[in-house]
Amino acid sequence: MIDIKINPDAAWRGQDEVDAYLRAIDYRKNNYTLNLNADVKDIAQELNDNGHVTIKNFFDKDLLLPIKEEFEQKKSRGELQYNDNYTEQLAHPLVSTIAVADIAFDDRLVDIASMFFGCVPTLNNAQLRKSKATVLAEDILQGNGKTTLFHCDKDGPRFIKMFLYLDDVDEDNGPFTYVHKSHLEKFDGWRSSYRRSHEEIENIYGKDRIKYLTGNVGDLIIANTNGFHKGKKVIKNERLLLTIYYNVHTTEWLPNHCSGRIKKDFFEQLPEHKKPVADYLEKI
Helix, strand or coil: CCCCCCCHHHCCCHHHHHHHHHHHHHHHHHHCCCCCCHHHHHHHHHHHHHCEEEECCCCCHHHHHHHHHHHHHHHHCCCCCEECCCEEEECCHHHHCHHHHHHHCCHHHHHHHHHHHCCCCEEEEEEEEEEECCCCCHHHCCHHHHHHCEECCCCCCCCEEEEEECCCECCCECCEEEECCCCCCCCCCHHHCCCECHHHHHHHHCHHHEEEECECCCCEEEECCCCCEEECCECCCEEEEEEEEEECCCCCCCCCCCCCEECHHHHHCCCHHHHHHHCCCEEC
16 A cells, blocks of 8 residues: 545645545445555555656557547547547547547556555546647637646546557647646645636746656556646647546536446456446446
């Protein structure tokens, strides 16, 4: 097990949110057998302490190519959920793209999440989104474009998103950006606004705390996005990103927030020890 840190003052709903999280942990500990893989302990501890961790070459590029190809095929058929001047997004990739579901239930990802939470985790959703270059200022972008402003997600006090680059990413095409240790260290009045400008966050935390997590196809970034983060605005080329959400509960105060779906036949073929990971996914 790792040394777990939680700061109620860094959670959107304070101690109530922490209590809900701890109840969910207890439920899953009492109802599901946990098998921890000691090989991922250091990864989980770094994630717990710093709020983010990067693992190079986590997935082979050849495994990811079909996801990118299928995304483009669905785009050509007009099947995207969201398509504007800045972003393109595929609806329910756990259902529509079998390779995404395979990755989301990958043993190594589940092992990391299990070690981080100290119980069998829940897979709450996945997202496949392309960000495109724009000359618009961050503060006037609409829809998904608003994710280029710093914010803290409301999924709980301690949860993780796993970001898998499907394009090589440098500082010009939208690296995931995280404020080091901000999942534990907030400032007075931080709850007063959901979106924060880069200048404001830099003035509060300092330039050195802002980490631009560049990488290549197959690199994996894991973050507790209760900390301040954003996708840096793309100014050149584009970035296709697969995001996988792990938690220990649905978001109790946002009952419709967990909207992930999975195919019934895929779920039924999962090994028995992995089925609890899909507890809160809708089986269709």
